[in-house]
Amino acid sequence: xxxxxxxxxxxxxxxxxxxxxxxxxxxAVQLLEALDQNTLFYHFGEKVKHFLSDFNVMYGSKxxxxxxxxxxxxxxxxxxxxxxxxxxxITSPITDQGTLIGILYQNAVPVFADLEPNxxxxxxxxxEARITPKTKAIIVVHxxxxxxxxxxxxxxxxxxxxxxxxxxxxxxxxxxxxxPVGTIGNYGCFSTNDFKHISTxxxxxxxxxxxxxxxxxxxxxxADKNYRRLGTTLERxxxxxAPNYRMTELQGAVGIAQLKKLPWICERRRTYGDRMNAxxxxxxxIHIPKVNTHDECTYWFYMFRLEMxxxxxxxxxxxxxLEAEGIPNRAGYIPxxxxxxxxxxxxxxxxxxxxxxDLSDTTYSQxxxxxxxxxxxxxxxxxxxxxxxxxxxxxxxxxxxxxxxxYAVGKN
Numbered sequence: 001x002x003x004x005x006x007x008x009x010x011x012x013x014x015x016x017x018x019x020x021x022x023x024x025x026x027x028a029v030q031l032l033e034a035l036d037q038n039t040l041f042y043h044f045g046e047k048v049k050h051f052l053s054d055f056n057v058m059y060g061s062k063x064x065x066x067x068x069x070x071x072x073x074x075x076x077x078x079x080x081x082x083x084x085x086x087x088x089x090i091t092s093p094i095t096d097q098g099t100l101i102g103i104l105y106q107n108a109v110p111v112f113a114d115l116e117p118n119x120x121x122x123x124x125x126x127x128e129a130r131i132t133p134k135t136k137a138i139i140v141v142h143x144x145x146x147x148x149x150x151x152x153x154x155x156x157x158x159x160x161x162x163x164x165x166x167x168x169x170x171x172x173x174x175x176x177x178x179x180p181v182g183t184i185g186n187y188g189c190f191s192t193n194d195f196k197h198i199s200t201x202x203x204x205x206x207x208x209x210x211x212x213x214x215x216x217x218x219x220x221x222x223a224d225k226n227y228r229r230l231g232t233t234l235e236r237x238x239x240x241x242a243p244n245y246r247m248t249e250l251q252g253a254v255g256i257a258q259l260k261k262l263p264w265i266c267e268r269r270r271t272y273g274d275r276m277n278a279x280x281x282x283x284x285x286i287h288i289p290k291v292n293t294h295d296e297c298t299y300w301f302y303m304f305r306l307e308m309x310x311x312x313x314x315x316x317x318x319x320x321x322l323e324a325e326g327i328p329n330r331a332g333y334i335p336x337x338x339x340x341x342x343x344x345x346x347x348x349x350x351x352x353x354x355x356x357x358d359l360s361d362t363t364y365s366q367x368x369x370x371x372x373x374x375x376x377x378x379x380x381x382x383x384x385x386x387x388x389x390x391x392x393x394x395x396x397x398x399x400x401x402x403x404x405x406x407y408a409v410g411k412n
Contacts, residue, residue, distance in 0.1 A: 004406050006324040012399035013326025013392075020387035022199060026260065030253035040249040042066065043229050048252030054259050055205055058173075059180055059188075063208040063216035066252065067223050070169045070191020072245035073204030075102030077187035078137065079242060080208070080219040081163040083108050086359040087136035090127055091167075093337040093372045094120060095141045098191070099167050100338065104349045105243075108136065109360040112339050114369040118290035120144065120303065120379075123371070124152035131156070134360065137163040142171035142181050143333075145197075145269070145298035146291060150176050150184045157185075165189060170300035172197040173266040177294045182207050187219070192251070197265050197300065198258035200251040266298040268386040272393045273299030279397045285310040285404045303333060303381045313407040319380060321406070325399035328383060332376045339364035 003009025034040065034047045042048040052064045067073045083089060085107040091099055093112040103110045114126035120143045127138060138157060140148045148166075157164045164185030168174070172190070174181045182188025188207035192200040206223075208216045221228050226242035228235035274297075277288045287305040291297045306315055313321075315331055322329050343349065344364040347357040367373070382396060405411065 001405060001411075002402055004321050004324065004403065005326070006321045011324070011326050012402055013395045015391070015395075017385070017392050018387050018389040019385075023254070023257075026257035027254050030257050031250060034249045034253040037249065042247055042249060042252065045249040045252070047249045047256060048247050051252040051255040051259065052205070054256060058259065058262070059183055059207060061183060061207050061209065062211050063213075063219075065206045065208065065216070065219050065223050066247035067204040067206060067245040068247055068251075069098075069202050069245070070167075070189060070193060070196070070204040071098035071101050072223070072243070073189040073191065073206045074099060074139065074165065074167060075105055075243065076206050076219060076223045076245060077165045077189050078102045078106050078108070079222040080206075080215065081137050081165065081186060083136045083163075086134065086356060088132060088134040088360060088362065089137045089139060090130050090135060091139040092122055092141040092143070093339055093369045094143065094333060094375060095167070095338065096169070096334075097338070098169070099139055099141055103139070104356070107356040107359075109134075109356055109362055110338075110344075111135070111360075111362050112337070112364075112369055112372075115372045115375060116149070116290075117371050117375065118287055118305070119146055119148070119292070120289065120375055121146060121148035122153065124149060124156060126369070127153065128156050131160055131162070132361075135160065135162055137165055139165045139167055140185060141167040142174055144289070144303055145171045145174050145273075145300045146289060147171065147174050147176035147181050147295045147297070149292065150179075150181070154184065163187075169196060172262060172298055173296075174298045175296040183209055186210065192255060192258070197269070197298065198255070198262050200247075200254040200258065203247050203251040203255065204245075265386045268388075269299045269384055270296060272384055272388060273297055273302055275393055276302055276397060280304065280400060283401055283404045284408045286400065299384050301381050302384050303379050305375065305378045306380060308378060310409050311404070311407045312409055315378065315380065318403060318407060321403045322380070322382075322399060325403065327396055327399045330381050332379045333381055334376065337369060337372050337376060339368065340366060 005011040087108040166185040168182040169191035192203035
């Protein structure tokens, strides 16, 4: 058995990780064409329209709405779904705050359901147990490009008459039983910020899955101050408040070029992540991320869990040993589950107020989602990149095998 690099042994990764350029001439051509239009406003230009048209074709959808960010996309979907003051929205306790901001902006209350232990996605049984007469919607988070088990979620939603919004920020071209995630719920929300499979700097998209023009018009208007711009005339709606989340022509232009690269990006990530799963599935002390049969994960990152009673080290030491082997990593995903963060512990979305939390009996105490809490206590995240070489991936695998073998309980 090789000595760990942490203790003076040879390093597993001795060459730099392969890199590549995300942006190039294709984006530059589209940007110049956008500037030549003499307008950067989405309604007068053609780039955002072109971007959405290409996205619709890729996803087999009729309607989509562009937004200024993925956070905005989720807020727009919530507004279109009719989520309002005092409603409750069930979602994941392991997610970025962008999933939660729109709920609170609608003066609704986030409710957290527990997760499945190895997919890191919502447990349908826990979701159903959290439903109350105030429940208006479920936001499903397809974390790290791994699809949530959507059939039981949709069944619950139909039985209780509530909406389903899919947070696909990390799940481009991810498939659930052959269907692209984002096309299954009432709305599918995507992010194009710089930390996603494709980037327009910032931006987002909402898929409107009802196929109904009225629903599309409502969604479109909610992203544009409730202005109605779908036809040649402009209607300034004043029935209720809506934000300005418009995408610019510059973002749309970059999106056109980026979208052409997306199938290659996702295929590379899927291939590399699946290769790691296959190689690590029998390594003592490591629980690989579970991708269900008939599903396809596009691995925005690779996150596995440590079986601590099968190892002689703590997680921090495991991570340090892996880093010493030349493999970047970090413990967990977010520092702690969302409901243990100050906003929820203080029940303060607005400074000096407990509104809208005081409209709900929802509590945010330690232990309400024990599986999610355990995931964050035992998870290790390794970045993946479409520009990695096959050798890079093999080096990651070899380093993980080496570190796990060194700390395995009962090793000879």
